[in-house]
Amino acid sequence: MPERRKARTGTVSGLALMTGATAMAAVGGGHHSxxxxxxxxxxxxxxxxxxxxxxQRQAHRRTGRWDRHDVINIALLAGWAFVALTIAALPYPSFSVRVLSLLLTFSYTAACAYFVAERRRAIAGAVRAPAPSASVMSESSPV
Incomplete structure (x- = not known):
């Protein structure tokens, strides 16, 4: 069933940031039990x-083409991957934070690729499945 929600920009990036920040707090947050x-x-x-x-929800929206929301989502995910790679390259963080930063870099890059693949699949599916014509809809509706 295709997704009927409108395109959103902040949800994908926000969840990516919250996931990375929570993992970073678990690994490098200080003296946790x-x-x-x-x-x-x-x-x-x-x-x-x-x-x-x-x-998946954002990629399987009904629109049959790339939107500016798609480009913004990809750019934000790529930006988070770049930030994570920058943190891994800095000499100050501990070894565990560097390893997690590299893991987050690969994860955000994989999320970009996954979003592009799912969006392309959704667009190709929308092109293959034509919309029902008006005459078919008028015959099935009771008058």
């Missing part, structure tokens, strides 16, 4: 799932 670290890691995994679902 083991329970707090595990809880933050599980929260980050749940947010990663919500992030993936939101990418």
């Amino acid at each position: 083991v329970f707090a670290t595990i809880l933050l890691a599980l929260l980050a995994l749940g947010m990663a799932h919500a992030f993936t679902v939101e990418i």
Whole structure:
């Protein structure tokens, strides 16, 4: 069933940022207890799932073409990947923060590729399935 919601710009980027920030808090947040670290890691995994679902929802919208919202979503995800790579390249963070930053870089890059692939698939599906004609709709409606 195609998604009927309107295009949104901030949801994909916001979920990406919240997922990365939660994972960063779990890894480099200071002196957490083991329970707090595990809880933050599980929260980050749940947010990663919500992030993936939101990418699918935004990619499978009804519009049959690329929109400016799509370009903005890709640009924001690419920007977060660049920021994560920059953090990994800095000499100041700890080793665990650098490793997580590299993991986030690859994850955000994969999210960009996934969004593009899903959006292209949705657009190709919209082109293949023609809209019902007005005569078919008028015959089935009771008057």
